[in-house]
Amino acid sequence: MSDDVLDQAAGWRGEGRKVAVATVVKTWGSSPRPVGSQLAVDAAGKFVGSVSGGCIEGAVIKEALDAIENGRPRLLDFGVTDEQAWDVGLACGGKVQVYVERLD
Amino acid sequence: MKPEILAALQKARADKRPVALVTNLKSGAQKLIYETEAEGPLCLDVDMLAGAADMLKRDESGTIQTGAGPIFVHAFNPPPRVIVVGAVHIAEPLVRIASLAGYGVTLVDPRRAFAASQKFEDYTVSNDWPDEAMAKLKPDVRTAIVTLTHDPKIDDPALEAALKSTAFYIGALGSRKTHAARLERLKARGFTDNEISRIRGPVGLAIGALSPAEIAVSIVAEITKIRRGE
Structure with a gap:
């Protein structure tokens, strides 16, 4: 299970690293990764896994680093809008909701 | 958390x-x-x-x-399973591709010399006869079963156990002729037409697969289609 994101995250935490996990909790339309897909991030910004196949990872990692700092979980919405299209929108036109939490 | x-x-x-x-x-x-x-x-x-x-x-x-x-x-949930019966040539790409697709793979072959190959050392291997192996593995609705040996002594007991289980996919490698003979044997053992229609044969999606790896792709594609698509 070495490619399992939660195993990786738990392993990092076990080494004493600060870790946050992002999970896709809802999708609409043709979102690239199914509900339950996960991304783990450590305090240095190292990450494994995927919540969108690359479109929104940058924004999620930023929020994850913030969650590592202050411990507050958060629920993020991503979709394609005119403003977001060149920023952190999903190229494929879907919408996703991502939950980010710190491993205490 | x-x-x-x-x-x-x-x-x-x-x-x-x-x-x-x-x-x-x-x-x-x-x-x-x-x-x-x-x-x-x-x-x-x-x-x-x-x-x-x-x-x-x-x-x-x-x-x-x-x-x-x-x-x-x-x-x-624990990963869905694929039980592969027969450590033959095709088994090697099949166990690898099925693992990549997220299945927990068990390879069954009572012929120790076949299953002892280094190619299978990373996988769970059972050297029990298929009927005993199936009794232990208890295939359920999240299990696919594929027989590969063409040998009735090995394939048939595995298929009988598969037909008595709720496995979501049952596939048997072999030509149309081999498959027809296999179905006749199973009917003689008391299985109905309806029951034996669960067995996919010739196994795999019809993509013109020729090499062992291509046949393995077609089998895993068919398993995926049954699990996700139909």
């Missing part, structure tokens, strides 16, 4: 015990739900508990709206 929740979640997954992590997306409070019990601080009423347990049973993750905010149920 509290350390005790993470530890219990990891333990359940390592033990291949079905578990759902239930999270209140507003408060962050969490609970672990097993088939018959639950642990953790998140408060859920009886209906919510039953709903989450039902989602776990259906291997479905998703968000439910409640008065206390949205609740996310993340189902972690």
Whole structure:
């Protein structure tokens, strides 16, 4: 299970690293990764896994680093809008909701 | 996530015990739900508990709206399985591709010399006869079974056990002629036309596969289609 994101995250935490996990909790339309897909991030910004196949990872990692700092979980919405299209929108036109939490 | 929740979640997954992590997306409070019990601080009423347990049973993750905010149920079931009968040439790419696709793979071959190949050392191998192996493996609705040997002594007992199980996919390698003869033998053993129609033969999607790896791709593609698509 070495490619399992939660195993990786738990392993990092076990080494004493600060870790946050992002999970896709809802999708609409043709979102690239199914509900339950996960991304783990450590305090240095190292990450494994995927919540969108690359479109929104940058924004999620930023929020994850913030969650590592202050411990507050958060629920993020991503979709394609005119403003977001060149920023952190999903190229494929879907919408996703991502939950980010710190491993205490 | 509290350390005790993470530890219990990891333990359940390592033990291949079905578990759902239930999270209140507003408060962050969490609970672990097993088939018959639950642990953790998140408060859920009886209906919510039953709903989450039902989602776990259906291997479905998703968000439910409640008065206390949205609740996310993340189902972690042990991986679906593929039981491959026959450590023959095609078994090598088949166990690899099935593993890549996320299946827990068990290779069954009573002929120790076949299954002892280094190519299979990373996989669970049973040297039991297929009827004994199947009795131990207990195929269920999340199990696919593929026979590869062409040898009735090995394939047939595996197929009989498969037909008596709820396996979601049963495939048997062999030409149309081999397959017709196989179905006749199974009928003589008392299986009905309806029952034997569960066996996919010739096995795999018709993609013109020739090499062992291509045939393995077509088999895993067909398993995927049955599990996800049809």
